[in-house]
Amino acid sequence: xxxxxxxxxxxFIASASxxxxxxxxxxxxxxxxGRKIFPDHWSFLLGxxxxxxxxxxxxxxxxLTFFFQxxxxxxxxxxxxxxxxxxxxxxxxxxxxDISFDIRGGLLMRQIHHWAALLxxxxxxxxxxxxxxxxxxxxxxELNWAIGFVLFVLAMAEGFTGYSLPDDLLSGNGLRIIDxxxxxxxxxxxxxxxxxxxxxxxxxxxxxxxxxxxxxxLPAMVLIFIVLHLMFVVIHKHTQYPGPGKTEQxxxxxxxxxxxAAKAGGFFFLVFGVIALIAATVTINxxxxxxxxxxxxxxxxxxxxxxxxxxxxxLRLMPPGLETVWLGYTWSWNILIPxxxxxxxxxxxxxxxxxxxxxxGDKREHHLLDRPRNAPVRTAFGAAGVTFYxxxxxxxxSDIIATHFKVTMEGVINTLQALLILGPIVAxxxxxxxCLALQKKDREMVLHGFETGRIVRLPGGEFVExxxxxxxxxxxxxxxxxxxxxxxxxxxxxxxxxxxxxFRVAMSRFFFEDRIAxxxxxxxQAALEHSSH
Amino acid sequence: MNRQTRKSGRRSPVASVALLLVGLFATGGAYxxxxxxxxxxxxxxxxxxxxxxxxxxxxxxCATCHGQQAQGTQNGPSLIGVGAASVDFxxxxxxxxxxxxxxxxxxxPVQFEDSQIKALAAYVASLAPGPAIPSESQISxxxxxxxxxxxxxxxxxxxxxxxxxxxxxxxxxxxxxxxxAPVHVYEAMLTGPQNMPAFNDLNLSPEDKKNIIxxxxxxxxxxxxxxxxLGSLGPVSEGLFLWIFxxxxxxxxxxxxxAKSN
Numbered sequence: 059x060x061x062x063x064x065x066x067x068x069x070f071i072a073s074a075s076x077x078x079x080x081x082x083x084x085x086x087x088x089x090x091x092g093r094k095i096f097p098d099h100w101s102f103l104l105g106x107x108x109x110x111x112x113x114x115x116x117x118x119x120x121x122l123t124f125f126f127q128x129x130x131x132x133x134x135x136x137x138x139x140x141x142x143x144x145x146x147x148x149x150x151x152x153x154x155x156d157i158s159f160d161i162r163g164g165l166l167m168r169q170i171h172h173w174a175a176l177l178x179x180x181x182x183x184x185x186x187x188x189x190x191x192x193x194x195x196x197x198x199x200e201l202n203w204a205i206g207f208v209l210f211v212l213a214m215a216e217g218f219t220g221y222s223l224p225d226d227l228l229s230g231n232g233l234r235i236i237d238x239x240x241x242x243x244x245x246x247x248x249x250x251x252x253x254x255x256x257x258x259x260x261x262x263x264x265x266x267x268x269x270x271x272x273x274x275x276l277p278a279m280v281l282i283f284i285v286l287h288l289m290f291v292v293i294h295k296h297t298q299y300p301g302p303g304k305t306e307q308x309x310x311x312x313x314x315x316x317x318x319a320a321k322a323g324g325f326f327f328l329v330f331g332v333i334a335l336i337a338a339t340v341t342i343n344x345x346x347x348x349x350x351x352x353x354x355x356x357x358x359x360x361x362x363x364x365x366x367x368x369x370x371x372x373l374r375l376m377p378p379g380l381e382t383v384w385l386g387y388t389w390s391w392n393i394l395i396p397x398x399x400x401x402x403x404x405x406x407x408x409x410x411x412x413x414x415x416x417x418x419g420d421k422r423e424h425h426l427l428d429r430p431r432n433a434p435v436r437t438a439f440g441a442a443g444v445t446f447y448x449x450x451x452x453x454x455x456s457d458i459i460a461t462h463f464k465v466t467m468e469g470v471i472n473t474l475q476a477l478l479i480l481g482p483i484v485a486x487x488x489x490x491x492x493c494l495a496l497q498k499k500d501r502e503m504v505l506h507g508f509e510t511g512r513i514v515r516l517p518g519g520e521f522v523e524x525x526x527x528x529x530x531x532x533x534x535x536x537x538x539x540x541x542x543x544x545x546x547x548x549x550x551x552x553x554x555x556x557x558x559x560x561f562r563v564a565m566s567r568f569f570f571e572d573r574i575a576x577x578x579x580x581x582x583q584a585a586l587e588h589s590s591h
Numbered sequence: 592m593n594r595q596t597r598k599s600g601r602r603s604p605v606a607s608v609a610l611l612l613v614g615l616f617a618t619g620g621a622y623x624x625x626x627x628x629x630x631x632x633x634x635x636x637x638x639x640x641x642x643x644x645x646x647x648x649x650x651x652x653c654a655t656c657h658g659q660q661a662q663g664t665q666n667g668p669s670l671i672g673v674g675a676a677s678v679d680f681x682x683x684x685x686x687x688x689x690x691x692x693x694x695x696x697x698x699x700p701v702q703f704e705d706s707q708i709k710a711l712a713a714y715v716a717s718l719a720p721g722p723a724i725p726s727e728s729q730i731s732x733x734x735x736x737x738x739x740x741x742x743x744x745x746x747x748x749x750x751x752x753x754x755x756x757x758x759x760x761x762x763x764x765x766x767x768x769x770x771x772a773p774v775h776v777y778e779a780m781l782t783g784p785q786n787m788p789a790f791n792d793l794n795l796s797p798e799d800k801k802n803i804i805x806x807x808x809x810x811x812x813x814x815x816x817x818x819x820x821l822g823s824l825g826p827v828s829e830g831l832f833l834w835i836f837x838x839x840x841x842x843x844x845x846x847x848x849x850a851k852s853n
Contacts, residue, residue: 100845107841141739141809159816169817176833177841184838227743227752228825321848328844336837341817342829347753347810349743357747357825358757358765364830455827457758466694466762 092315097298101192104185106322109284110329111178118171119273125161127153128269130225130262139346147225147350150265154224154345169337175220176342177333179213179365186210190440193428194297195411197421202290203411209283211404212276214365219272221343221363225265228343230351231360233264235373242393260353297427300538302531306425361454371453372396375475403446410439417565418542431500432539434493435569441489442482449478490572497574500536503528504577505585527586537577544570634709636675636716636724645714648707652688661718673782674721675712680778682708684771694762695785722781729797730773733805742803745795749787753823754807759786769811773804 079085096102129149135142137152139159157164186206189195195203222229237259241247256263295309304310312318348357362370373396380391414436430437452459453474460467507525515521528536545566549555634641650659656667663669667689670678681687685699703711712724743752751757754768763786768776780800783789795803814820821828 098849100842100849103845103848104842107838107845141735141806143736145736145740165817173833173837176830177837180834180838181841184842325844325848328848329841332837332840332844336833339818340832341815341820343826344753344815344817344820344823346816347823349739349752352743355743355747357743357752358749359751359755359825359827361826363826364833367826367830458824458827460758460762461756461764464762467758467760469762 088315091292092313092319094292094295094314095309095311096296096314096318097309097311099299101188102296103325104181104188106325107329108178108181108185110326111174111181111333112280112284113326114174114330114333115171115178116277118167118174119277121163121167122157122171123273125153125157125164126150126223126269128223128266130260130265142346142349145350148265150223150225151345151350154226158346166334166337169340169342170333172220172342173337173340174333175217176363176365177329179210179217182206182210182213183365187440187444190410191430191437192297192299193424193433193436196424197415198294198423199290199297200411200415202287202294204408205283205287205290207408209280209287212280212283216272216276216280217363217365219268219276221366222268223265223272224343224345225351226345227348227351227355227357228345228360230260230353231356232362232366233260234353235370239373239393239397242390242397244387244389244394260351295425297425300426300429300535302534304426306423309425359458364451367454368447368450369396369400371450371456371474372400374456375450375453375471375478377475403443407443414569417562417569419545419562419566420542424540426538426540428540431493431496434490434497434572437493438486438490442486445481445485446478449474449481453478494572494574501574501577504533504536504582537582539576541573541575542566542570543573634706634713636709636713638713641710641713642717644707645710645712645717648703648711649714653711656689661715670715670718672719672721673715675716675724676722676778677782677784678712678715679708679724680775680782680784682711683778684775686784695764698766722778725774725777725781729801730777730804731801733798733801733803735802735805735809737799738802738804738806738809741795741799742806745790746803751823751825753820754810755823755825768807771807773808776804776807 075085127149131149132146133149133152135145135147135152135155137143137156137160139155142155154168157168159165189203189206218232222233237251237255240251240254243250251259254264254267255261256267296311298304298309298311301310312321361367373393376392376396378392380395382389382391428436430440453471456467456470456474459465459470507527510524510526512524513521514524527533545563547555547559547563550559636642649657649661653661653667653670656664657670658664658667661670663671678687682703683701685701686696688702689696690699701708709724715721716723742754746754749757749759749765750768751765756767757765759765765787771779777800779787780790780795780803790800815823821832
């Protein structure tokens with residue numbers, strides 16, 4: 059019998075890692091994860107920006123919890139901010155003022171926390187747009203799109219609950235709108251708001267309740283969903299842009315260890331640096347201007363943080379006077395319709411991958427991204443959605459647009475109302491045309507090469523411009539894309555043509571009727587021969 | 592050598608900078624001297640000469656719209672009984688003489704000297720009794736905290752909590768309150784210019800008005816503890832800043848990081 063002993067390790071690090079490995083078998087995981095390949099493209103870092111903002115939010119938020127009192131007990135402010143001294147306010151507001159004026163580093167932390175929150179949601183939004191426009195949500199990543207969407211909604215909820223905590227005038231006004239929206243829900247609305255606020259708005263409970271959501275439930279959920287999201291990224295491997303040597307079967311890039319991890323670590327500090335710089339130099343949410351919440355005053359220019367702006371905009375764009383009394387209840391359509399529009403908009407965003415998968419009938423896995431132009435209808439839908447969102451967003455600042463561009467508020471609202479309907483339609487049509495035109499140009503380039511600007515006079519006296527063929531790498535990029543032809547109407551195995559099949563074919567025609575097919579090798583050969591004549 | 596002669600031939604760059612500074616100080620100082628309108632007790636508003644001078648100025652500059660006897664015309668309201676305070680505010684902030692009709696006469700560079708404004712005010716005040724120009728003691732020494740609360744309740748819905756201004760209907764607006772002289776703030780409350788309601792002494796006592804002025808002055812003299820104020824417009828300007836500079840800067844960094852490797 060022989061005793062196998064581990065080879066003698068020298069040095070602290072070596073023996074420490076050996077110690078760890080013998081007890082956790084972690085080396086397998088490190089090897090596996092460390093060899094994961096991440097492709098390099100700036101747009102792949104947007105999700106990372108969101109992740110890092112979240113880490114920064116956690117760190118700065120923990121600091122804030124040390125000093126914040128989530129209580130609506132009235133106190134008399136006695137801190138060092140003169141214009142509020144002696145004013146009665148809730149303990150929440152008073153402690154937020156203390157964080158801002160009397161606790162060392164408190165204001166910086168508050169501002170880091172709030173700026174990072176704005177960045178968090180913005181980075182998620184931009185990341186979602188990247189995923190959408192490159193078709194990264196296709197099989198097998200549909201589930202991860204759904205998880206990401208949930209994260210987006212959770213992030214907005216985190217932001218809104220945070221915005222409401224200081225119990226200043228602005229946050230109270232925001233809650234008042236939520237209260238109004240819930241009250242508009244038929245039959246149960248009033249009951250729900252009484253339940254949430256612990257009685258008549260504003261009550262004495264809401265800050266404490268939102269605090270629990272804000273620091274416990276919502277962050278835990280965000281964390282769980284982030285873990286799921288990243289697990290799927292690892293399981294699916296990263297997508298990549300089409301290019302020479304990149305296929306559906308491989309990933310071209312850098313391994314996590316050491317290159318990518320080092321880069322990512324450095325990038326974290328860059329993001330932190332940018333946030334810290336902004337937080338150190340630019341005021342955000344000066345609650346001392348707003349003063350404590352009091353249901354009577356409302357300030358001009360009262361807006362939610364940017365990510366809730368689209369909801370505020372929807373309320374502002376609703377034409378007035380749409381209430382009906384029915385069954386003894388007042389039905390406030392002026393609130394219910396905007397809520398409905400928002401829910402439908404979010405729902406469409408959520409289900410788009412499944413709709414597209416159903417329309418194309420495509421069951422293949424896709425690890426190569428689409429260039430936006432190569433999916434004209436999807437890109438056009440995206441542009442329409444962005445336009446719709448942007449109009450709602452602009453509407454939330456209608457008053458500020460009016461004063462700063464010296465136009466009337468009614469003019470701004472009416473223009474945006476028209477844009478809300480027409481804008482997405484125009485954006486859809488224009489984007490689709492632009493995509494098709496770009497595809498045509500690509501085709502042209504592949505078949506006939508690019509113009510060199512060199513003009514040659516032929517022996518017969520004719521002038522021609524010399525075209526040169528693209529190099530292989532560029533050509534590859536232009537011809538290798540996924541082409542979807544419209545589906546044909548076929549009877550099912552029983553020999554019937556169902557209504558759903560008809561609908562699907564109609565949808566498929568809508569998506570893929572106008573299309574520019576990629577250049578096939580045959581066409582290319584023919585074009586080459588033609589040009590050599 | 593060549594360089595030396597050249598240098599002495601021309602004015603040194605430092606000299607032009609210095610000249611520029613002197614010029615700026617001179618104009619700035621003159622401007623400040625002209626615009627520093629405090630409640631001046633130096634002009635006696637009841638003296639006949641002043642009233643006389645005011646009447647002449649009025650006939651030349653205001654009568655086309657307000658009428659020879661300030662009785663009003665189709666182009667402008669009657670000024671009988673509006674008082675010295677109203678004239679001092681309207682002319683002292685450059686709103687009058689009005690230049691173009693629009694939703695609201697905006698404030699413009701002031702067109703009259705202080706003594707002329709006082710003369711105009713004296714003339715209008717001589718037509719019928721009305722609110723007087725407040726004295727120095729009426730506009731200084733208020734309680735900042737009480738003023739802040741009153742401002743949020745009575746003024747913030749139009750002027751924004753930080754006095755950053757706000758939109759009203761049909762192209763009217765409540766202007767930014769930064770840089771408005773205390774005496775004009777008092778007169779605005781007292782006379783309710785154009786689309787602003789008047790706050791008489793029953794609404795806001797003279798003490799309340801003084802407190803509001805103290806609050807506005809405090810804000811003007813104490814910039815935000817948090818850094819740049821972005822116009823004090825609230826979440827809209829914060830959001831724009833974040834998207835353009837925050838996310839914009841970070842996207843530039845991502846491009847930089849990934850470009851290095853190629």
